[in-house]
Structure formats: C-alpha cells, structure tokens
Amino acid sequence: MNMRYRWTALIMVLLLPTWLFCQDDKELAPVSRTYAITNVNIIQAPGRKIEMGTVVIKDGLITAVGKGVSIPPEAIVIKADSMYVYAGFIDGLTRAGVIKPKEETKEKLKDPGNPPPDRAGITPQMDVRNFLNPSDKALEELRSLGFTTAQVVPHGNLLPGSAAIVLTGAPSGDAMVLISKSALYSELTGANNIYPATILGVMAKWRDLYRQAVQAKSYEGMYAANRTGLERPTSERTLEAFYPVIDQKIPVLFRTEKMLDANRALTLKNDLSFSLMLAELKDGWPMINKIKASGAKVFLSLDLPEEIKTTEKKDASTAIKKADSAKLAPANPVSKTKTPADLEKEALDKRKAEAIANYAGQASSFQKAGILFGFSTMSAKSKDIPANLRRMIRAGLTEDALLAALTTTPAQLLGLSDRMGTVDNGKMANLVITDKSYFNEKAKVRYVFVDGVMYKMEIKEAKKSDGTTKVEIEGSWSTTTQSPQGNSEGKLTFKKDGSGYTGTFSGGRIPAPVDLKDISLDGATLTFNYSLNFGANPVKVEVELTVDGDTLKGITTVGTFGSFPMEGTKDPKY
Amino acid sequence: MTLIDINMKKSILIVIVCGFLTVAYGQVEKGNVLIKNGTVLTITKGNLENTDVLIKEGKITQIAKGIAALAGIKVIDATGLYVMPGIIDAHSHIGLDAINxxxxxxxxxxxxxxAINPFQMSIYRALAGGCTVSHALHGSANAIGGQSQTIKHRYGMFDPDAMKMEGAPRTIKFALGENPTNGGRSDDLQPQSRMGVEFVIRQAFSEAKQYMERWDVYNKNKSVKGFRGAPPAYSLRYETLADLLRGKIILHCHSYRADEINMVLKVCKDFGIKRLVFQHANEAFKVAPELAAAGASASVFSDWWQYKLEVYYSTAYNAAILVRNGVVTSINSDSPDLIRHLYHEAGKTQKYGGLSDDEALSLITINPAKQLGIENRVGSLEIGKDGDVAIFKNHPLSIYGVPQYSIVDGIVRFDREKDPGDMRLMPDPKETIDVTFYETGHNHENCMQGVEQLFGVNHNENKN
Known part of the structure; x- marks a missing residue:
C-alpha cells in the first residue's frame, strides 16, 4: 500500500513537467465568456460618445452599453478606468493570415503565347479559405493595432481567386471566416514573359474571359431550361468563377495602388458592367470625381510615402523662395553660396515634399468630396499605421471621418453593418481598447476583443527611466532571422562612437558586412537600418529590437517583402 | 498675356502645386482663342498673310483679316509669326505604359x-515641338500586334481617357521582317522567316473569316423560330480581326522591304482590306506606283536607316518619290526625340527631292491625318476643324523655325514664354533626388520596348 502510493507519486512527479508543457501549448479557456468593461469612454460610433460607461459582452456579442448598466455576476470585469473603447477596425484588403504557397520551379513553356491558365495567373476558382492560417504573425500584428476584421485574398497576380471576410483571431482557418467569396480578386499585373505579360494583354484577357463567362453562363441557363437540340455544356472553372460577379452578387475587388490602374479597373467596369471595389489606392486624388460618378467602393491605402524630416523640409521651403528669386537674378546675394545644382535640388525637394503631402492628404480630399471610403493595409507596414493615421489627420481629415473609415464605412461597404462597426447592443464583440484616444501619439492598445475573445496586449514599458538596468550593445551578436525560406544566421557588431554607435551586419546572403545606419538605442529599444542590393534595386531593411541583457529580440522588415522575427545572443567577449 | 491665358496657366499650376484638380475630369477641355495677324499656313488652301484665326469652343470658326476680339477671349499676337495646323505624328509610342x-x-x-499614361513628359516635349496629335502605336514585336490609339496631346489632364482623340477611327499594328521573326526564332515558334510572317497573317485572317461566318450563320439561324443551337465560342482576338476584315479598322503595317510590302498588298487584296498604311517602308520608293494603285499610303523616316540589316537599302528621297507618285505620305518620328522636331524632318524633303513648302508640310499635317482617318478634324487650318494650332517664329521649314505656342482644342498647352523648369504632373514621392544624374542616351520608348529581354536582342539595334 505504502509502496504503491510512492510509485504513484513518483510517476506523478515524472509526468509533471510534461503536463505543464502541454498546458503551455494549449491556452486555457477563459472561465467565462462574459466580460464587463467598466468606467470606460465608449466611442460607440463617430460622433457618438458615452463618458465613463460600461460595455457588457456575452458569448461573442455586445449585450449592454451605457451608464449604470448592471454587471452580470459571472462577468470578468475589466477596470478600464478612463480608457477608450472603439468598435474593432475593419481592413478592406490584406494578405495577413493567408499562406503563400511554395513557389515551385516550373518548366519553361513551349508556347508562352498560349499558357495554361494557372501559369498566366488565372485561377479565379481558387478560394482564399484554403490558405488561411490564424497563427500568422502578420495577422497578430494587425490585431494588435485594433483590426478585428479583414478582407483577405489569395496570393497571385491577375485573378488569384475569391476573397473572404475574416476575423483576425480564431482557433482555426475555418473559424476565421465570416463571409466566404466576398469578392472576386484581381490585380492588373501580367505574368513574366507569358501571355498576358503587359497591361495591354491583361486588359484584353480580362474582357475576353468575362465575355466568355457571360456566354457560357447564358448557354448553361438555356441548356438547363431545355436540352433539346443542344450540346451538353462543359464545366469550366475559370469561367464559372465569374458567375456570381455577372449576377451582381459579389463585386470584383481590384488592388489598384496607382490611379492609372484604378482608371483601368473603371474602364473594365464600364465595358463589362460589374460592381467594382477598389483597394489600396494611394494617389487617387486627381480622379475623385470619376470614382464618385462610378459608384465604386473604395479602400484607401494606409501606406504613405516616408516623410522628409522636418528640419530638412524647413530648409527646402525657405530655400525655394530664394531659389525662385535666384533663378531670375543669379547675382542675388542670398544665393551666392548656392550652386545651380543646389538650387535644382531644392526645387526638386520641394516638389517631392508636395507630392508626399498629396499622398497624406488623399483621405481628406475624399472626405471633402463626400466619397465613402474605408482603408486597406496590404502594402502598409503595421508599425507605420498609427503614425500614418495621424498624418492623415494633420493633412485635414477629421477624427470622426477617420474613425468612420476604420469602422462604420467599411462595415457598410462590405455589407457588415448589421453585425459590426459600432459599439451597440447586439453587435459582434469586436472591440479595441486604448489607454488614451486612439489617435493620440502616446496611445497604446491595451485589449482587443475579437468575436468576444479577449487579447490582452503586453505593454512594453521603456526601461529608460528606471535606470537600474543598463543596456549595453557594444560587441558582437549572433542572430537568427526566421523567414519563409528558413532560418538565416547573421552577425551584428556595434562599436561606441561618441554618444552613438556604429555597426555592421553580415551573414545570410550578404557577402560582405554592410554598415548600419541610424542606430538608435532608446531605453531597451534598439533600431537601425541598412541597404541591400537585390539586383540593381536597393532595398531598405529596417530592424527594431528589444535588448534584454545578453539577448535581443524583435522584427526585421525587408522593404516590401515582409517582416520577419529576429533573435540574437551576445557573443562572449574575446 | 490675357486673363484667360493666365487663368489657364494658373489652373495647371494649381494642379501641379497642390494636386488639387479644378479641371473637369474625363471630359475634353475646349477653349477660345484669337490668333491675330499671323502668316497662316493653311496647308490645303494656301498661305494667308496678316490673317487672324478664331477658335471658339475648341473649333476653328473664322479665318479672316481683322477679326474683332470678343470680350474676355484670349488673344495671341502672331505678328511676324507663322500659324500652322498642329503637327501630327502617325507613328509614335509616347504616353504609353506598355508598347508590346x-x-x-x-x-x-x-x-x-x-495603357495610356498622361503624365509622361514626352507628351509635353512633343507639344514643345508643335506636335499636337500622335498615333500611340503598338510595337512591332509580333506579326499581328495590337490595336492602337490616336491621342491628342492634352498635357495637364490627369485622366488617361482625356488623351484619346474622341471619334478617331480604330487602327491596328502589324509587323513584318526581322522584329517578329526574332521572337519566333527565340521561342522556336512561328514566324521564323518572312514566309512565316505571311503564313501567320493569312492563317489568322482565314480563321477570322471562319469565325465571322460562324457568327453570321448563327445570328441568321437565331432569328428563325424554333432554332436550337449553341453560339460559336466568343473570342476577342477574332472579333477584332473580323472588324478589320469588315473594314472597321485601319491597318498600319511595320515594313521595310519592297518584297514584303508587295506581299502585304496581295494579302490585303485577297482578304478585301482597303485601308492600309505602311510604316517605316524604307523601300516603298521601289513600289511607289503599286502603292498608289492600291490606294495604300506610307509613313516614313526622312533620312534614318542602316540600324539593322533589312534597313540597309534606303534613300532620303523616299518621301519625295512617293509624293511624286501620288502616294499619300507622311514623315513620322517613332521616337520621343524626333517627335520634337518633325518640322526639321519634313524640311529635309526639300533638300532631298525638292518638295514645295505645302508638300513638305503636308507630310506632317494633312497626310498623317488621312492615314489616321482624322483628316476631317485636323491636319489643316479650315473652318470647322479642331482648334489644333502650332505657332512658329520663322518658317517651320526653316532651320531657324522655333515653336512658340501649341494649341489643342483652343487651349494653349505649350507657351515658350511660360515654360517652367518642372512640368511634371505627378512627381514621385519616393524619388531619390540626385542632380548629378544625366541621361545615358538609351532610348526605351521604341517599337521593341519591353521585349528586348524576351528576344534576347540588343535594343540599340532595334530603334524602331
């Protein structure tokens, strides 16, 4: 008896670590699916605010909003004292949470003028639901910003497949999906040296396919009604994918970053009369009236061109006045020290600054023209999004209009108004809670609710102020960067240089160490960047790391290729 | 200058500076202007000294002496200047995002x-050379290339559709010889020889004919009561060729050698195609009578050849010989550089062939207009035609001729006196500003653009 008890205890002890490990892997279900967010500023919708109220959510839905709301006894109470709660944001176009199929090396085509459809980028029958991955890092980044819903599309160019509207948090790919086949997705880009290769071929192929689909659909209808005297129609998946578009049940969603591409999408809409959704538009201000007249639904890009640093900008704007007068009178004493090249550079800088301002002002122009618009994040870097939103406000967009473009308008454009977009009774419990107004520079997202599931954000307090732990980066570090191609090892070195640092990075596919630029150590946050040459095009790599003693951890962002996790440990001193 | 002029310039400036658009989008802007006291070169109706040209709502409404200026109308004093129709280029690739x-x-x-890109600076540069209309041609990479678009150089408009010349007939580009066969040989596909090119064209025409007939039969049957049957499969490719066979599209054929020009004349005769323009056509002078008899026309270079084997046999007298044989002839640029001084190119035919002023100027005005099917709209200064005008200091055929104004639809789109250094409409917000950068002289806006890599050819050898 005694022995037996001992054996059991021993086995228990032996098993314990494994059991704990299992618990680590599988998150505990919350004890209740009822939450009460109390004493919170509730921004129910743009222009609709309740100060210091309570939001109750139960089983994925908002069940009570207001002051003096009774809190159910089973509720997990979140004391959100003086915090702000908004409806979860909606993203009109992204590939966050969508797996990119591995690129296989494909054999050279014998006749590139008549490729199989998939080689030409024509796979409209594909469904993004087959590629969903709820644990994708990019999806987590999007959610951490407050986006709870997104329209996602498969990877590919011309006609990669159908889009879906998904939640940014769910236990499985299928559980993410709110609406499947929300739109047929297209990009006006051709295949590489395969027909259609250029915008010329792409536009023609689009018209050809669409009209063939109209014909096939009509014939199928004819055959279904009466088979007499008719050949049996054969099934063609590429054409069938257009049927819901032809029936006006779903729109065609185009990624049109440039207004010329948006114009081309409008041309196709006019030629073929489908309903049109434009997303990721960046320079659409000159075609506002045309978009308005077309009735197309619009999602503007949250990517903005990098701002010129304020000091430089000031220089440029004062210098340009001088440049103007100097041009007329070269002997002007003001311009004595400036060469013609300086003046030319200043004039070009000024035009560039104006162009950048136009991009930041796009949303405001659309607001003034009375066009409904949402936002899309496809080509935006997550970390830039809050700052870009503030730039749009500085460029004239009102906070209410901005909030509408993140919540109520996209809900309306995507046909989701009945279930999301505002903080109201009966809506899905998609919420974002911030410690300050979302558009405040210092605001931090504290909680995000997706479909009633709480995600608590880790707040990284800058260790700058406490001064107890001194962060030292000088020396050499071994790093590992995860990418879809596998892990890549690298070496970082830092050397003190006055009050700052110099450094290099090598490893991976970088043959010789590259110099790091803009090295900044702010508390435990280390940022720097460097340039890589892929072929002729320099690609800027931006790195943000948190240093903790002899380890560092963070994200490296390679141009527009994506963001990858990076980790490192300090090499022993030699 | 007058108020309207200042306002126009201002609005362009506002567009440029603020990106704020005041112009009506997608619509053709039309203006009013009175050109006073110039030497008017009408091209079709002789030269008129000290004469005024009035343009109202984008159309020429009066050509006479001493026209009174209406209140508020823009007036250009053309005393001592030459007023001619806006120059037309029947072969160009400017203003396009893709060519082949x-x-x-x-x-x-x-x-x-x-593929129209209204922001390309080459459009403004063409205007600076008095050129107001160009034929944005598909390239010559394949035997049957794409349909092309006649554009008006309305630089300052942000809408690509506003560049298209409304009502201009449809055109299509074909290509013979080395360019299309290069592609065939590199992929081991048809065509690989001049014979192959003919085969490819004939085969396509035959298939288009069958396509057309299948539809005709179907459409006829469809109206019969009780008819049951499937429609022929739709194809935009054969729809287009069927329209060409029906005479709805003007054929512009890239060609150099006389033998292949003859070949295409025969093919077109066999398939009933009547509206036919040979582009480049360096050996057209050898078959000038045949061209005249077939009613085909030619759009040529003044004195540009030997850039590849098939262009070795050539002469600067080509245009003059064609004109003397009664062939409607134009001189084209096929280049964003030459398009800026087509008046020089036309002038060369006076040295090589002794053409008269009107004949030489016809090569860049009314004749290309005929080749594009727009001669009722542009190409000469006549009442009722579009207000497209180029105003020169010194005679345009003189080596001292310098364009001063280019007017499109009654709107001054180029004014030498007000020509800011930076005319870009959409500057790149991510550009790297480097004022030490100089052009390398590579010309990418040519017929083989976008396919050099495809065919593995050296693009220096393929200027056209």
Missing part, C-alpha cells in the same frame, strides 16, 4: 488605349 504584348505571334485583341 509580344508574347504571342498574334495579339489583335490588345489595345494601346488601355
């Missing part, structure tokens, strides 16, 4: 009208 869909031997379904 060279991936297949036949691509008649594609259309350069889909």
């Amino acid at each position: 869909e060279g991936t297949n031997a036949i691509t008649p379904e594609v259309w350069t009208g889909d």
Whole structure:
C-alpha cells in the first residue's frame, strides 16, 4: 500500500513537467465568456460618445452599453478606468493570415503565347479559405493595432481567386471566416514573359474571359431550361468563377495602388458592367470625381510615402523662395553660396515634399468630396499605421471621418453593418481598447476583443527611466532571422562612437558586412537600418529590437517583402 | 498675356502645386482663342498673310483679316509669326505604359488605349515641338500586334481617357521582317522567316473569316423560330480581326522591304482590306506606283536607316518619290526625340527631292491625318476643324523655325514664354533626388520596348 502510493507519486512527479508543457501549448479557456468593461469612454460610433460607461459582452456579442448598466455576476470585469473603447477596425484588403504557397520551379513553356491558365495567373476558382492560417504573425500584428476584421485574398497576380471576410483571431482557418467569396480578386499585373505579360494583354484577357463567362453562363441557363437540340455544356472553372460577379452578387475587388490602374479597373467596369471595389489606392486624388460618378467602393491605402524630416523640409521651403528669386537674378546675394545644382535640388525637394503631402492628404480630399471610403493595409507596414493615421489627420481629415473609415464605412461597404462597426447592443464583440484616444501619439492598445475573445496586449514599458538596468550593445551578436525560406544566421557588431554607435551586419546572403545606419538605442529599444542590393534595386531593411541583457529580440522588415522575427545572443567577449 | 491665358496657366499650376484638380475630369477641355495677324499656313488652301484665326469652343470658326476680339477671349499676337495646323505624328509610342504584348505571334485583341499614361513628359516635349496629335502605336514585336490609339496631346489632364482623340477611327499594328521573326526564332515558334510572317497573317485572317461566318450563320439561324443551337465560342482576338476584315479598322503595317510590302498588298487584296498604311517602308520608293494603285499610303523616316540589316537599302528621297507618285505620305518620328522636331524632318524633303513648302508640310499635317482617318478634324487650318494650332517664329521649314505656342482644342498647352523648369504632373514621392544624374542616351520608348529581354536582342539595334 505504502509502496504503491510512492510509485504513484513518483510517476506523478515524472509526468509533471510534461503536463505543464502541454498546458503551455494549449491556452486555457477563459472561465467565462462574459466580460464587463467598466468606467470606460465608449466611442460607440463617430460622433457618438458615452463618458465613463460600461460595455457588457456575452458569448461573442455586445449585450449592454451605457451608464449604470448592471454587471452580470459571472462577468470578468475589466477596470478600464478612463480608457477608450472603439468598435474593432475593419481592413478592406490584406494578405495577413493567408499562406503563400511554395513557389515551385516550373518548366519553361513551349508556347508562352498560349499558357495554361494557372501559369498566366488565372485561377479565379481558387478560394482564399484554403490558405488561411490564424497563427500568422502578420495577422497578430494587425490585431494588435485594433483590426478585428479583414478582407483577405489569395496570393497571385491577375485573378488569384475569391476573397473572404475574416476575423483576425480564431482557433482555426475555418473559424476565421465570416463571409466566404466576398469578392472576386484581381490585380492588373501580367505574368513574366507569358501571355498576358503587359497591361495591354491583361486588359484584353480580362474582357475576353468575362465575355466568355457571360456566354457560357447564358448557354448553361438555356441548356438547363431545355436540352433539346443542344450540346451538353462543359464545366469550366475559370469561367464559372465569374458567375456570381455577372449576377451582381459579389463585386470584383481590384488592388489598384496607382490611379492609372484604378482608371483601368473603371474602364473594365464600364465595358463589362460589374460592381467594382477598389483597394489600396494611394494617389487617387486627381480622379475623385470619376470614382464618385462610378459608384465604386473604395479602400484607401494606409501606406504613405516616408516623410522628409522636418528640419530638412524647413530648409527646402525657405530655400525655394530664394531659389525662385535666384533663378531670375543669379547675382542675388542670398544665393551666392548656392550652386545651380543646389538650387535644382531644392526645387526638386520641394516638389517631392508636395507630392508626399498629396499622398497624406488623399483621405481628406475624399472626405471633402463626400466619397465613402474605408482603408486597406496590404502594402502598409503595421508599425507605420498609427503614425500614418495621424498624418492623415494633420493633412485635414477629421477624427470622426477617420474613425468612420476604420469602422462604420467599411462595415457598410462590405455589407457588415448589421453585425459590426459600432459599439451597440447586439453587435459582434469586436472591440479595441486604448489607454488614451486612439489617435493620440502616446496611445497604446491595451485589449482587443475579437468575436468576444479577449487579447490582452503586453505593454512594453521603456526601461529608460528606471535606470537600474543598463543596456549595453557594444560587441558582437549572433542572430537568427526566421523567414519563409528558413532560418538565416547573421552577425551584428556595434562599436561606441561618441554618444552613438556604429555597426555592421553580415551573414545570410550578404557577402560582405554592410554598415548600419541610424542606430538608435532608446531605453531597451534598439533600431537601425541598412541597404541591400537585390539586383540593381536597393532595398531598405529596417530592424527594431528589444535588448534584454545578453539577448535581443524583435522584427526585421525587408522593404516590401515582409517582416520577419529576429533573435540574437551576445557573443562572449574575446 | 490675357486673363484667360493666365487663368489657364494658373489652373495647371494649381494642379501641379497642390494636386488639387479644378479641371473637369474625363471630359475634353475646349477653349477660345484669337490668333491675330499671323502668316497662316493653311496647308490645303494656301498661305494667308496678316490673317487672324478664331477658335471658339475648341473649333476653328473664322479665318479672316481683322477679326474683332470678343470680350474676355484670349488673344495671341502672331505678328511676324507663322500659324500652322498642329503637327501630327502617325507613328509614335509616347504616353504609353506598355508598347508590346509580344508574347504571342498574334495579339489583335490588345489595345494601346488601355495603357495610356498622361503624365509622361514626352507628351509635353512633343507639344514643345508643335506636335499636337500622335498615333500611340503598338510595337512591332509580333506579326499581328495590337490595336492602337490616336491621342491628342492634352498635357495637364490627369485622366488617361482625356488623351484619346474622341471619334478617331480604330487602327491596328502589324509587323513584318526581322522584329517578329526574332521572337519566333527565340521561342522556336512561328514566324521564323518572312514566309512565316505571311503564313501567320493569312492563317489568322482565314480563321477570322471562319469565325465571322460562324457568327453570321448563327445570328441568321437565331432569328428563325424554333432554332436550337449553341453560339460559336466568343473570342476577342477574332472579333477584332473580323472588324478589320469588315473594314472597321485601319491597318498600319511595320515594313521595310519592297518584297514584303508587295506581299502585304496581295494579302490585303485577297482578304478585301482597303485601308492600309505602311510604316517605316524604307523601300516603298521601289513600289511607289503599286502603292498608289492600291490606294495604300506610307509613313516614313526622312533620312534614318542602316540600324539593322533589312534597313540597309534606303534613300532620303523616299518621301519625295512617293509624293511624286501620288502616294499619300507622311514623315513620322517613332521616337520621343524626333517627335520634337518633325518640322526639321519634313524640311529635309526639300533638300532631298525638292518638295514645295505645302508638300513638305503636308507630310506632317494633312497626310498623317488621312492615314489616321482624322483628316476631317485636323491636319489643316479650315473652318470647322479642331482648334489644333502650332505657332512658329520663322518658317517651320526653316532651320531657324522655333515653336512658340501649341494649341489643342483652343487651349494653349505649350507657351515658350511660360515654360517652367518642372512640368511634371505627378512627381514621385519616393524619388531619390540626385542632380548629378544625366541621361545615358538609351532610348526605351521604341517599337521593341519591353521585349528586348524576351528576344534576347540588343535594343540599340532595334530603334524602331
């Protein structure tokens, strides 16, 4: 008896670590699916605010909003004292949470003028639901910003497949999906040296396919009604994918970053009369009236061109006045020290600054023209999004209009108004809670609710102020960067240089160490960047790391290729 | 200058500076202008000294002496200046984001009208050379290339559709010789020889004919009561070729050698195609009477050849010989550089061939207009025609001729006196500003653009 008890205890002890490990892997279900967010500023919708109220959510839905709301006894109470709660944001176009199929090396085509459809980028029958991955890092980044819903599309160019509207948090790919086949997705880009290769071929192929689909659909209808005297129609998946578009049940969603591409999408809409959704538009201000007249639904890009640093900008704007007068009178004493090249550079800088301002002002122009618009994040870097939103406000967009473009308008454009977009009774419990107004520079997202599931954000307090732990980066570090191609090892070195640092990075596919630029150590946050040459095009790599003693951890962002996790440990001193 | 002029310039400036658009989008802007006291070169109706030209709502409404200026109308004092119709280029590739869909031997379904880029500086530069209309041609990478678009140089408009000359007939580009066969040989596909080019064209025409007939039969049967049957499969490719066979599209054929020009004349005769323009046509002088008899025309260079083997046999007298044989002839640029001084190119025919002033100027005005099917709209200064005008200091055929104003639809789109250094409409917000950068002289806006890599050819050898 005694022995037996001992054996059991021993086995228990032996098993314990494994059991704990299992618990680590599988998150505990919350004890209740009822939450009460109390004493919170509730921004129910743009222009609709309740100060210091309570939001109750139960089983994925908002069940009570207001002051003096009774809190159910089973509720997990979140004391959100003086915090702000908004409806979860909606993203009109992204590939966050969508797996990119591995690129296989494909054999050279014998006749590139008549490729199989998939080689030409024509796979409209594909469904993004087959590629969903709820644990994708990019999806987590999007959610951490407050986006709870997104329209996602498969990877590919011309006609990669159908889009879906998904939640940014769910236990499985299928559980993410709110609406499947929300739109047929297209990009006006051709295949590489395969027909259609250029915008010329792409536009023609689009018209050809669409009209063939109209014909096939009509014939199928004819055959279904009466088979007499008719050949049996054969099934063609590429054409069938257009049927819901032809029936006006779903729109065609185009990624049109440039207004010329948006114009081309409008041309196709006019030629073929489908309903049109434009997303990721960046320079659409000159075609506002045309978009308005077309009735197309619009999602503007949250990517903005990098701002010129304020000091430089000031220089440029004062210098340009001088440049103007100097041009007329070269002997002007003001311009004595400036060469013609300086003046030319200043004039070009000024035009560039104006162009950048136009991009930041796009949303405001659309607001003034009375066009409904949402936002899309496809080509935006997550970390830039809050700052870009503030730039749009500085460029004239009102906070209410901005909030509408993140919540109520996209809900309306995507046909989701009945279930999301505002903080109201009966809506899905998609919420974002911030410690300050979302558009405040210092605001931090504290909680995000997706479909009633709480995600608590880790707040990284800058260790700058406490001064107890001194962060030292000088020396050499071994790093590992995860990418879809596998892990890549690298070496970082830092050397003190006055009050700052110099450094290099090598490893991976970088043959010789590259110099790091803009090295900044702010508390435990280390940022720097460097340039890589892929072929002729320099690609800027931006790195943000948190240093903790002899380890560092963070994200490296390679141009527009994506963001990858990076980790490192300090090499022993030699 | 007058108020309207200042306002116009201002609005362009506002567009440039603020990106704020005041102009009506997607619509053709039309203006009013009175050009006073110039030497008017009408091209079709002689020269008129000290004469005024009045343009109202974009159309020429009066050509006479001493026209009174209406209140508020822009007036250009052309005393001592030469007033001619805006220059027309029947072969150019400016203002296009893509020129060649060279991936297949036949691509008649594609259309350069889909690739218009109204922000290209080459459009403004063409205006600075008095050129107001150009034919934005598909390239010459394949035997049957794409449909092309005649554009008006309305630089300052942000809408690509506003560049298209409304009502201009449809055109299509074919190509013979080295360019399309290069592609065939590199992929081991048809065509690989001049014979192959003929075969590809004839085969496409035959298939288009069958396509057309299948539809005709179907449409006829469809109206019969009780008819049951499937429609022929739709194809934009053969729809387009069928329209060409029906005479709805003007054929512009890239060609150099006399033998292949003859070949295409025969093919077109066999398939009933009547509206035919040979582009480049360096050996057209050898078959000038045949061209005249067939009613085909030619659009040539003044004195540009030897850039590849098939262009070795050539002469600067080509244009003059064609004119003397009664062939409607134009001189084209095929280049964003030459398009800026087509008046020089036309002037060369006076040295090589002794053409008269009107004959020489016709080569860059009314004749290209005929080749594009727009001669009722532009190409000469006549009442009722579009208000497209180029105003020169010194005679345009003189080596001292310098364009001063270019007017499109009654709107001054280029004014030498007000020509800011930076005319870009959409500057790149991510550009790297480097004022030490100089052009390397490579010319990418040519017929083989986008396919050099495809065919592995050296693009220096393929200027056209």
